[in-house]
Amino acid sequence: MHPVDALQEIAFWLERDLAPSFKVQAFRTAAAAIAGRSDDDLEARLRSGALARTKGVGSRSLEVIGQALEGRVPDYLQALRDRERETTSEAGAGLLADLRGDLHCHSEWSDGGTPIALMVEAARTLGREYIALTDHSPNLTVAHGLTAERLTEQLGVLDDVRADHPDVRVLSGIEVDILEDGTLDQTPAMLDRLDVVVASVHSKLRADRRTMTERMLGGIRDPHTNVLGHCTGRLVQGSRGERPQSTFDARAVFEACAEHDVAVEINSRPERQDPPDDLIQLALEVGCLFSIDTDAHAPGQLDFLRLGAERAGQNGVPADRIVTTWPVERLLAWAHPQA
Known part of the structure; x- marks a missing residue:
């Protein structure tokens, strides 16, 4: 999945879980900071360390972006998905x-x-x-x-x-x-x-x-x-x-x-x-x-x-x-x- 989609979905699940707004906003801010960049560009910036220095991209967001660029569902997102699965009658x-x-x-x-x-x-x-x-x-x-x-x-x-x-x-x-x-x-x-x-x-x-x-x-x-x-x-x-x-x-x-x-x-x-x-x-x-x-x-x-x-x-x-x-x-x- 694209890193922006992963970050936005994390924000979505956190909102549903009534998480503090600053946690939600951190992922939305990171998504906005990388919006419009290609995967190749993000991978290059990740390798060079430039992505870690990008305003609005914190350590957890950086981890999410890196795992999404590897072509997998980021661990943090998967944990939220699993937690939100509820037993419904x-x-x-x-x-x-x-x-x-x-x-x-x-x-x-x-x-x-x-x-x-x-x-x-x-x-x-x-x-x-x-x-x-x-x-x-x-x-x-x-x-x-x-x-x-x-x-x-x-x-x-x-x-x-x-x-x-x-x-x-x-x-x-x-x-x-x-x-x-x-x-x-x-x-x-x-x-x-x-x-x-x-x-x-x-x-x-x-x-x-x-x-x-x-x-x-x-x-x-x-x-x-x-x-x-x-x-x-x-x-x-x-x-x-x-x-x-x-x-x-x-x-x-x-x-x-x-x-x-x-x-x-x-x-x-x-x-x-x-x-x-x-x-x-x-x-x-x-x-x-x-x-x-x-x-x-x-x-x-x-x-x-x-x-x-x-x-x-x-x-x-x-x-x-x-x-x-x-x-x-x-x-x-x-x-x-x-x-």
């Missing part, structure tokens, strides 16, 4: 094969670290038919949420990305905050322009049961809302520590989702695993649709979809109840029934 594997898209991911425009085009390219590599870009809304200032003006600017950028990636349908979207009064944190006119709206609670997560229930119901009842994102807000592992799930009337919330045709997100991030299994079962019982999404903030995290598929499979969620298994035209007709 038959049901989970079947659902993963059925998934066509992802309705929740972030870019460098809010709290992701990657340009939109690279997120879309990773989605293409993983075989996605469509992907929705859903950067945060302005209330979430810590995540550099998008004002209406910045979101308008982003829509123009999406047009350019679509032109460069015709084999992946790039959907416009937002992860919009459900504010404390139950309204959505973006203008209705702006929300009207988007393909997909994921509505989530990000603040005051320890509010009492009644307050949180009314807040969530307000967001669900807004006609712009398509998906209820990571509904409990819990964290079960990871660098941010653990966080208990919010308290709310789950039956009332899921019944409202079913009534208003809002999908309940099965968030695939390993630190979220949201909703927990008992709430997936309740949402299934009351007739909800689901959306299996990655909530990816980097290209490698787009592969989290397999984790959500596994949880849905374990809970017996039928494929046709999962909107991200639908062809994009059916998905858009559901998201905009009055269009």
